[in-house]
Amino acid sequence: MALSEAGHYLEESLLKLSADAESGLQLDSDLVFSLVSYCEMATPPDASEYLMNIVADDRCKEIVTEYLRRRGGGSASLPGDTTQQASMQAYVKPRDDEVWSTTSKKTQKQKMDESSFPQRDAEQKSSASGSSTRATQSAVGHKSRHGGGKGKRGGKGVSLAEAAQGQVIFKRSGPCTCQCTRHNLVNNCLSCGRIVCEQEGEGPCTFCGALVLREGSDYAGLDGLSVPPASEAELKAEEFKNRLVEYDRSSAARTTVIDDQSEYFNIDGNTWLTEQEKEMLKKRQEEEERIAEERRKRVVVTIDLLGRKVVMADQENLQEKGEGQSILGGGLFVGKDVENVPRIKPNPFVKQSPLFMEDKQPVKSGGSGKSTQKWSGAAKRSARVQHDDPVMEALIGHNLEDIGISSLDELSNAWQGPKAKASALQEQAESVIECRLDMGALSLDAAPTTSRTESSQAEERSPPEVFDICLPRGKGKQPHVVLAPSLLKQKQAERIDARNESFNLVIQPGLILLKRWLTIEQQVDIVRQCRQLGVGPGGFYRPQYREEDKMHLRMMCLGMQWQPTVRSYETRRTTYDNALAPPIPESFLRTVDKALSVAQILAAEENGGKSRKVVIDQNSSVPNMAPDICIVNFYEFSGNLGMHQDKDESPESLKKGLPVVSFSIGDSGEFTYGWNNDPALAEKVVLDSGDVLIFGGPSRMLFHGVTKIIKDTAPEALLQKTNLRPGRLNLTFRQY
Numbered sequence: 113m114a115l116s117e118a119g120h121y122l123e124e125s126l127l128k129l130s131a132d133a134e135s136g137l138q139l140d141s142d143l144v145f146s147l148v149s150y151c152e153m154a155t156p157p158d159a160s161e162y163l164m165n166i167v168a169d170d171r172c173k174e175i176v177t178e179y180l181r182r183r184g185g186g187s188a189s190l191p192g193d194t195t196q197q198a199s200m201q202a203y204v205k206p207r208d209d210e211v212w213s214t215t216s217k218k219t220q221k222q223k224m225d226e227s228s229f230p231q232r233d234a235e236q237k238s239s240a241s242g243s244s245t246r247a248t249q250s251a252v253g254h255k256s257r258h259g260g261g262k263g264k265r266g267g268k269g270v271s272l273a274e275a276a277q278g279q280v281i282f283k284r285s286g287p288c289t290c291q292c293t294r295h296n297l298v299n300n301c302l303s304c305g306r307i308v309c310e311q312e313g314e315g316p317c318t319f320c321g322a323l324v325l326r327e328g329s330d331y332a333g334l335d336g337l338s339v340p341p342a343s344e345a346e347l348k349a350e351e352f353k354n355r356l357v358e359y360d361r362s363s364a365a366r367t368t369v370i371d372d373q374s375e376y377f378n379i380d381g382n383t384w385l386t387e388q389e390k391e392m393l394k395k396r397q398e399e400e401e402r403i404a405e406e407r408r409k410r411v412v413v414t415i416d417l418l419g420r421k422v423v424m425a426d427q428e429n430l431q432e433k434g435e436g437q438s439i440l441g442g443g444l445f446v447g448k449d450v451e452n453v454p455r456i457k458p459n460p461f462v463k464q465s466p467l468f469m470e471d472k473q474p475v476k477s478g479g480s481g482k483s484t485q486k487w488s489g490a491a492k493r494s495a496r497v498q499h500d501d502p503v504m505e506a507l508i509g510h511n512l513e514d515i516g517i518s519s520l521d522e523l524s525n526a527w528q529g530p531k532a533k534a535s536a537l538q539e540q541a542e543s544v545i546e547c548r549l550d551m552g553a554l555s556l557d558a559a560p561t562t563s564r565t566e567s568s569q570a571e572e573r574s575p576p577e578v579f580d581i582c583l584p585r586g587k588g589k590q591p592h593v594v595l596a597p598s599l600l601k602q603k604q605a606e607r608i609d610a611r612n613e614s615f616n617l618v619i620q621p622g623l624i625l626l627k628r629w630l631t632i633e634q635q636v637d638i639v640r641q642c643r644q645l646g647v648g649p650g651g652f653y654r655p656q657y658r659e660e661d662k663m664h665l666r667m668m669c670l671g672m673q674w675q676p677t678v679r680s681y682e683t684r685r686t687t688y689d690n691a692l693a694p695p696i697p698e699s700f701l702r703t704v705d706k707a708l709s710v711a712q713i714l715a716a717e718e719n720g721g722k723s724r725k726v727v728i729d730q731n732s733s734v735p736n737m738a739p740d741i742c743i744v745n746f747y748e749f750s751g752n753l754g755m756h757q758d759k760d761e762s763p764e765s766l767k768k769g770l771p772v773v774s775f776s777i778g779d780s781g782e783f784t785y786g787w788n789n790d791p792a793l794a795e796k797v798v799l800d801s802g803d804v805l806i807f808g809g810p811s812r813m814l815f816h817g818v819t820k821i822i823k824d825t826a827p828e829a830l831l832q833k834t835n836l837r838p839g840r841l842n843l844t845f846r847q848y
């Protein structure tokens with residue numbers, strides 16, 4: 113480091129002094145340079161103090177004075193010159209004897225002298241370290257120098273090397289810039305962060321003024337300063353204060369909560385679990401959450417067919433109530449409303465679910481015309497149908513007439529008969545039961561469905577529906593078809609059929625009825641073909657004029673599709689399933705042709721007498737026509753067709769009066785016709801199975817409709833051969 117002019121002076125002077133053997137100062141040039149360098153960096157008081165401590169020679173005083181003068185500022189002060197130092201030591205700890213005792217025997221000079229070394233005193237008290245020992249030595253030297261009068265110290269109290277290395281602590285007089293590289297650390301200033309070394313010592317921070325103390329320091333002398341408590345109350349207050357201070361100090365330790373329970377719930381943070389156990393627990397937790405979630409979502413919907421209610425109940429509710437599934441196989445009658453539904457609690461030992469029957473009123477006899485009350489064997493609505501004997505079980509709860517038993521004799525025969533018959537009866541009864549379970553979807557008048565899943569409601573809901581005009585054999589059949597009727601009944605039916613002879617009738621010009629004209633064989637053929645076509649593409653469906661305005665029949669169009677919404681013909685069933693119309697079977701066309709011929713002859717006879725030679729011309733009331741359209745309708749018992757005109761064929765066809773030829777098969781229907789669409793004013797004619805009605809020429813634009821279907825009127829022979837379901841099949845042939 114480059115020395116100042118004052119520095120050079122100091123260096124020169126100290127070297128000279130060292131050269132003087134009398135001074136006892138043996139400093140080599142390096143040490144002198146170090147010493148001077150330090151002084152150059154130190155404040156004038158520090159430099160002065162430092163030099164005086166090391167050199168300890170009277171001559172040194174002059175050197176120092178001159179050195180400081182040369183450094184300039186005129187502020188140089190020598191040790192012992194306390195006027196300036198006092199102003200620099202704002203936080204000097206007052207000595208006990210100065211504060212509390214005014215009877216000190218020390219001289220003012222001594223007091224001042226000592227008060228200028230508080231740091232030293234503190235260090236003497238607090239530190240037993242090596243550096244403090246050095247400081248003590250220094251202090252001793254210093255004391256001896258000032259207290260012991262003048263004269264040289266016996267030898268050097270502090271080696272220059274030690275001093276140069278900062279191992280000696282001098283009186284605190286100002287900031288030290290060593291950053292603890294030379295002096296030991298006292299502490300960091302807690303206010304500004306300044307590193308305070310032992311040279312600066314405890315006391316106000318030289319940068320910000322905050323008090324800096326070493327750990328465990330008693331620098332502030334609070335103990336010494338504390339006034340002994342004057343009274344008991346003060347003592348208590350003091351204790352209380354100490355307690356509060358202690359509480360405050362230890363609050364963190366006291367208020368830390370160790371929640372050992374949290375480990376139990378917190379899987380990841382649980383130090384007691386192995387990784388595998390954590391994995392396992394997590395999986396189990398996830399599974400439980402999933403199950404709980406599913407349970408929340410699950411909703412049980414009960415469709416109570418008998419009560420005609422839909423009951424919704426959540427699973428938890430059910431479990432709480434202790435209600436399981438009911439004895440009615442599919443879990444019917446569960447939930448809260450279960451109490452309102454007549455039922456029997458499930459028997460845990462029953463393997464097969466018993467069946468329930470609705471309450472059935474006695475029925476009136478139909479066909480015979482007699483109004484006799486028949487069997488009303490139905491159990492009460494909620495009765496459980498169960499019996500060890502399969503036949504008996506099959507019989508209980510049913511209208512025995514439905515299963516072909518109309519007398520006690522027949523019942524007893526059935527019961528005592530061979531097992532085969534018994535099982536047939538049971539099967540029969542089961543089908544009836546199934547039908548009853550479907551009551552919500554079926555008309556009471558309707559025939560049983562083939563199976564529970566094929567309810568008519570389902571058919572309506574999910575196009576394309578499949579509608580079979582014939583019932584499957586061996587299942588869901590009519591009693592009089594499947595269960596062999598008694599011989600007596602059979603003979604009676606045949607006689608009735610035989611009595612219904614055919615005849616032809618011109619009802620009015622252009623309206624001709626060929627009564628029972630179709631033979632049973634022709635009818636059977638027509639039923640079979642219609643059945644086959646009806647379950648295929650473009651087969652039977654329930655047409656509708658508009659939304660929610662369904663026709664009360666099932667329809668299938670052959671040749672061309674009649675579109676009810678627009679009342680016109682299309683090749684495809686565009687508003688339903690886009691199906692093409694199946695072609696009209698040839699045999700049908702041949703039959704139409706023959707019927708038409710007969711009608712023409714009739715019409716001609718009606719016109720021109722009994723001539724055997726009939727000429728059919730365009731003026732005939734029954735003109736020739738080549739059918740290219742056949743609309744096939746099937747009416748169940750509730751079926752009907754409102755009054756209307758068939759006027760969707762081509763204008764030419766209509767203009768020419770090309771006839772509509774209608775075949776009726778199965779149960780009889782009440783056909784109304786007239787010149788306006790008021791059914792009350794209309795004429796009626798019952799069309800039976802095998803009837804052919806022709807309306808053409810002047811009658812082509814007649815209003816007509818079907819008001820009702822008459823039950824149990826289909827020919828036995830036809831039913832036996834086709835198993836045609838109850839209802840009426842009608843085919844109308846037209847030419848577009």
Ligand SMILES: O=C(O)CCC(=O)C(=O)O
Nearest residue numbers: 743745758774818842844
């Ligand atoms: O079923 C009937 O007898 C009449 C049918 C009918 O009028 C029609 O389909 O347009």
Ligand SMILES: [Fe+2]
Nearest residue numbers: 756757758816
């Ligand atoms: Fe019609």
